Amino acid sequence: MRDLDVLGVRVEMPTNQPIVLLRERDGDRYLPVWIGAAEAAAIAFAQQGVTPPRPLTHDLLRDVIAGLGHQLAEVRIVELRDNVFYASLVFAEGVQVSSRTSDAIALALRTDVPIRCEDAVIDEAGVVVTEDQDDEVERFREFLDQVSAEDFDTPGGPSEPERRES
Template sequence: MREVDVVGVRVEMPSNQPIVLLREVDGERFVPIWIGAVEATAIAFAQQGVIPPRPLTHDLMRDVLEATGQRLDEVRIVDVKDGVFHALLVFASGVEVSARPSDSIALALRTGTKVLVADAVLEEAGIAVPEEEDDEVERFREFLDQITPEDFERPVED
């Protein structure tokens, strides 16, 4: 099992399908997992620190865990079968509960729980991006964030 960071939620084009992107902490692989729009919103809210006026489902789960004295120790993404990822919620008591990775990640972000991915899943679904390329992609993203369409207008020649 390898620990991963939750990079964030992106929308894959042209299908407009949300994905959550995970990055290996001590490596160069990324794992994209296609998820639903509701779960994408829940993950994005947690990453941005958005507190809804009423608890969302994942907030409620966190609150139930706290109220009952349970602690979520790990979220494990353990398998991928026919393109479908499978996860486990691992509690301090030793209890393991099968869950969708998107729900598991949304809960992990709310509880400060680490997310792990099985080596076999990384081998099958991981995409290696060398650090130099990642830096170049990040610089390109920063460039895109700072430009406007007007920057591409050519002066009119007489």
């Protein structure tokens, strides 16, 4: 099991499909996960520390878990099948609940729990970034500094100039 950090979300062109990019904490692999626009916004909100005036779905789930006296211990990305990632919410009591990976990541960011990935999944889907590709990762980080969660609320996401590609 590998610990992952969330680098952020972006819209992949030309498909306009949002992805969340995770990075192996003690390694050099990245895990790109294609997600929906609503989940991209939820992840971006959590990363930016945005508190909506009314709870969003992931905020509500966090509050329900706490209100029932339970605690989320970690999120695990457990499987990759037919190009779909599968995750589990692992509670302190040992209970595991199946989850979409994007929802699990959004909840992990709101509850400050670790995101872990099965070795087999990162071995299969992880991407090693070479020095030549480091520039692309740096552009991605610059993009993250410029994008806001509201960019994912629009049908097309950020426009091409907002991607800041050179």
